[in-house]
Amino acid sequence: KPPDETDNANYFCEYAFLYHQMDMLEDEHRTGSYFNAIAWNPDSFKDKVVLDVGAGSGILSIFAAKAGAKEVFAVEATDMAVRSRKIIQAQGLSHIIKVVQGTVETVTLPYMVDVIISEWMGYFLLRESMLDSVLIARDRFLKPGGALFPSHATLFLAPVGSAKACREKQQTFDGERQHFDDFNDAMTNYYGSDFSCMRGEFLEEQRKYYLQTGMFVNLTPKQLASGGSPLLEIDLLRITVEDLKDVEKPLTCSMRISKDTQLEGFTGYFNVMFRGSPQNPTKEVIELTTAPTAGTATHWGQQLFGFFPPLQAKSGDVLECRLRIKRQKKNHRLLQLEAAFTLGSEGNVREKREDTWYVD
Amino acid sequence: KPPDETDNANYFCEYAFLYHQMDMLEDEHRTGSYFNAIAWNPDSFKDKVVLDVGAGSGILSIFAAKAGAKEVFAVEATDMAVRSRKIIQAQGLSHIIKVVQGTVETVTLPYMVDVIISEWMGYFLLRESMLDSVLIARDRFLKPGGALFPSHATLFLAPVGSAKACREKQQTFDGERQHFDDFNDAMTNYYGSDFSCMRGEFLEEQRKYYLQTGMFVNLTPKQLASGGSPLLEIDLLRITVEDLKDVEKPLTCSMRISKDTQLEGFTGYFNVMFRGSPQNPTKEVIELTTAPTAGTATHWGQQLFGFFPPLQAKSGDVLECRLRIKRQKKNHRLLQLEAAFTLGSEGNVREKREDTWYVD
Ligand SMILES: Nc1ncnc2c1ncn2[C@@H]1O[C@H](CSCC[C@H](N)C(=O)O)[C@@H](O)[C@H]1O
Ligand SMILES: Nc1ncnc2c1ncn2[C@@H]1O[C@H](CSCC[C@H](N)C(=O)O)[C@@H](O)[C@H]1O
Numbered sequence: 001k002p003p004d005e006t007d008n009a010n011y012f013c014e015y016a017f018l019y020h021q022m023d024m025l026e027d028e029h030r031t032g033s034y035f036n037a038i039a040w041n042p043d044s045f046k047d048k049v050v051l052d053v054g055a056g057s058g059i060l061s062i063f064a065a066k067a068g069a070k071e072v073f074a075v076e077a078t079d080m081a082v083r084s085r086k087i088i089q090a091q092g093l094s095h096i097i098k099v100v101q102g103t104v105e106t107v108t109l110p111y112m113v114d115v116i117i118s119e120w121m122g123y124f125l126l127r128e129s130m131l132d133s134v135l136i137a138r139d140r141f142l143k144p145g146g147a148l149f150p151s152h153a154t155l156f157l158a159p160v161g162s163a164k165a166c167r168e169k170q171q172t173f174d175g176e177r178q179h180f181d182d183f184n185d186a187m188t189n190y191y192g193s194d195f196s197c198m199r200g201e202f203l204e205e206q207r208k209y210y211l212q213t214g215m216f217v218n219l220t221p222k223q224l225a226s227g228g229s230p231l232l233e234i235d236l237l238r239i240t241v242e243d244l245k246d247v248e249k250p251l252t253c254s255m256r257i258s259k260d261t262q263l264e265g266f267t268g269y270f271n272v273m274f275r276g277s278p279q280n281p282t283k284e285v286i287e288l289t290t291a292p293t294a295g296t297a298t299h300w301g302q303q304l305f306g307f308f309p310p311l312q313a314k315s316g317d318v319l320e321c322r323l324r325i326k327r328q329k330k331n332h333r334l335l336q337l338e339a340a341f342t343l344g345s346e347g348n349v350r351e352k353r354e355d356t357w358y359v360d
Numbered sequence: 361k362p363p364d365e366t367d368n369a370n371y372f373c374e375y376a377f378l379y380h381q382m383d384m385l386e387d388e389h390r391t392g393s394y395f396n397a398i399a400w401n402p403d404s405f406k407d408k409v410v411l412d413v414g415a416g417s418g419i420l421s422i423f424a425a426k427a428g429a430k431e432v433f434a435v436e437a438t439d440m441a442v443r444s445r446k447i448i449q450a451q452g453l454s455h456i457i458k459v460v461q462g463t464v465e466t467v468t469l470p471y472m473v474d475v476i477i478s479e480w481m482g483y484f485l486l487r488e489s490m491l492d493s494v495l496i497a498r499d500r501f502l503k504p505g506g507a508l509f510p511s512h513a514t515l516f517l518a519p520v521g522s523a524k525a526c527r528e529k530q531q532t533f534d535g536e537r538q539h540f541d542d543f544n545d546a547m548t549n550y551y552g553s554d555f556s557c558m559r560g561e562f563l564e565e566q567r568k569y570y571l572q573t574g575m576f577v578n579l580t581p582k583q584l585a586s587g588g589s590p591l592l593e594i595d596l597l598r599i600t601v602e603d604l605k606d607v608e609k610p611l612t613c614s615m616r617i618s619k620d621t622q623l624e625g626f627t628g629y630f631n632v633m634f635r636g637s638p639q640n641p642t643k644e645v646i647e648l649t650t651a652p653t654a655g656t657a658t659h660w661g662q663q664l665f666g667f668f669p670p671l672q673a674k675s676g677d678v679l680e681c682r683l684r685i686k687r688q689k690k691n692h693r694l695l696q697l698e699a700a701f702t703l704g705s706e707g708n709v710r711e712k713r714e715d716t717w718y719v720d
Contacts (some may be wrong), residue, residue, distance in 0.1 A: 010370065017565060017569070018561060018562045018565050019562070019565060019566070019569075022543055022562070023542075025543070025547065026543060026546070028546075028550075031551070032550065033505060033552070035551055046402075057555075059553065062551075063551070064554050066552065083558060083561065086557050086558070087553075087555060087557060089557075090555075090556070090557040091552055091553060091554065122621070137429070141526065180382075183382055183385070183386060186386070186388075187385065188498075190388075190392065190395070190421070191391070191395055191422075192389075192426065193422050193447075194450055195450075195460060196450070197446050197447060197449075197450040198378060198443060198447065201378060201443065202378045202379070202382070205377060205378050205379060206690065207380070209377070242603060259579070274580065359664075
């Protein structure tokens with residue numbers, strides 16, 4: 001069976017719930033930034049034909065219609081499409097917004113569009129791989145010179161000094177060794193069945209699916225051991241699905257440590273910018289950021305990955321990272337980060353770490 | 361796309377983890393009852409050919425081999441099969457137990473078997489619908505006169521007097537009304553978008569996926585307002601997959617209330633018996649029960665369903681239940697209980713309740 005069918009069925013399942021759409025709508029920084037990006041740039045929407053990729057409740061289509069769009073195609077794969085039609089009708093916008101139920105990869109539209117709006121970002125920016133769908137929509141439906149909202153995205157890494165979540169993770173993981181030994185004693189004593197041959201595989205399973213897996217956190221600025229450093233910068237007009245899948249060339253970034261500290265982990269977060277297109281730039285450039293320094297907690301939080309054990313860093317050290325973002329084989333919407341870190345002052349690497357981390 | 365493929369992919373996914381197999385193995389009442397049923401009945405296994413349906417770690421196959429089986433086929437769908445082979449080898453039993461990876465619906469065996477062992481029970485006995493697979497295995501592979509371990513299963517209902525979990529559920533559900541109104545105020549005030557047309561659908565979603573959904577609990581005897589009453593009795597040798605899917609005839613049971621009390625809900629739990637077959641009965645009849653009165657908490661706990669609002673019962677009242685166990689359309693491994701309750705003393709029904717509850 002093709003894994004994509006199963007993944008798709010699971011992926012879309014959640015979005016069919018009002019509860020989940022409301023969770024996103026209630027993220028004020030998220031929804032407010034899209035609102036501002038659209039409502040404060042009416043020139044970008046006045047009399048334009050707009051495509052909303054993954055319309056969900058229809059909110060972005062409503063923003064676009066209110067900003068003066070001539071016609072909006074709200075494409076949504078799940079049954080949420082049926083509800084968005086009611087919501088749009090309640091705003092008196094059914095004459096402008098056409099809801100089309102289906103995947104943007106398979107629907108047809110009567111003509112090309114001037115603007116694509118979409119909220120496709122997942123944890124660590126790329127989880128869910130929904131950006132693929134936006135790029136396919138762009139190649140299928142965007143007029144030359146047309147604009148994407150958002151137009152740019154950047155994924156940042158930053159070293160994390162102190163993080164209780166990482167220490168607790170290490171402790172829980174250490175507890176699993178004892179757990180296994182107790183389990184094996186019971187199996188041997190009660191049932192005469194020795195499971196010790198599974199010890200290594202069990203700990204490996206715990207390492208992969210627990211210890212090395214990213215955590216959802218809301219970090220505070222003081223937990224960071226340096227500012228964020230851009231790892232990946234995406235121009236949505238130019239990047240291709242192939243670029244996103246290309247794992248041969250690792251991404252790199254370099255972080256200058258600002259204090260003597262342990263590094264208990266590293267974090268990934270992102271921003272997106274609404275710049276319009278070169279031919280149709282926005283007058284007001286809006287930024288939506290998930291940075292821990294922004295003071296605007298979002299439903300994305302940040303992803304936190306642990307160094308086990310922590311690294312010992314000094315003020316002025318540089319943490320260099322080479323990292324490949326791969327898709328997990330079992331579920332192409334989840335990520336696997338193959339990373340190599342070095343820490344030291346110029347020319348003198350004191351610590352090296354190579355490992356795989358997961359965004360599940 | 362056929363729903364079964366997706367369901368199957370999801371269903372089997374979890375069982376491929378050692379963590380999950382260990383959870384089951386560590387349930388002492390579960391694993392211990394299977395151990396006793398097999399080890400204390402060596403006559404049922406000596407020189408027999410055995411099929412283990414859904415062997416997982418291989419533990420039941422190991423018990424059968426140690427009880428004297430001549431040959432055991434351990435059929436397991438997931439990659440746990442590879443691990444069970446190692447575990448079996450570590451016990452020095454590879455010459456007796458043959459691990460066959462695949463679904464029992466599709467594998468082939470060289471000959472028919474004398475005994476089928478399987479641990480197929482889910483929440484509310486039937487969740488996961490794995491009993492289907494056992495019955496298919498029986499029809500494909502069991503010799504006439506052969507035995508099933510377990511041989512019988514009973515699903516019980518009991519009325520629950522006091523249950524904090526039900527009261528809390530009602531409160532949380534009530535809170536969702538306010539949640540929606542706050543949400544709608546924010547959407548209207550900040551974004552000029554009125555979502556009030558979704559109020560009814562949102563509350564309906566919360567009712568179905570939250571309020572009416574069974575909870576995992578470990579009840580204590582004093583919470584019960586009567587003993588358990590059998591709702592469904594299964595003879596594994598005789599029941600068919602069609603019987604299990606037949607929803608036309610509702611199941612019924614009748615519970616005599618033993619004290620003046622509110623009924624905040626009802627609970628479902630089960631037992632299975634190891635009696636062998638009429639031709640080959642077990643000498644020691646073992647029972648594995650998940651009853652709250654048994655003092656043996658299992659990983660199944662009990663399923664608790666709420667009455668909202670509670671019913672007012674008096675000592676001597678009878679709670680009558682007519683209930684259809686259906687499979688959920690979106691996922692045939694999950695259940696939907698369409699039930700009608702009446703409460704009263706003979707000939708005088710004081711309260712009626714008709715509703716659907718879900719086992720998710
Ligand atoms: N390929 C695809 N085609 C159509 N819809 C898709 C899609 N991939 C994801 N989606 C939908 O995209 C939505 C992403 S969530 C964003 C919803 C809404 N635009 C908002 O900003 O609030 C989900 O509802 C999901 O079902
Ligand atoms: N149709 C089917 N064919 C083969 N294996 C199946 C199956 N349906 C479920 N299973 C497997 O059955 C197991 C049920 S859990 C029980 C595991 C083991 N017998 C024990 O008692 O500890 C899971 O490992 C699951 O993957």
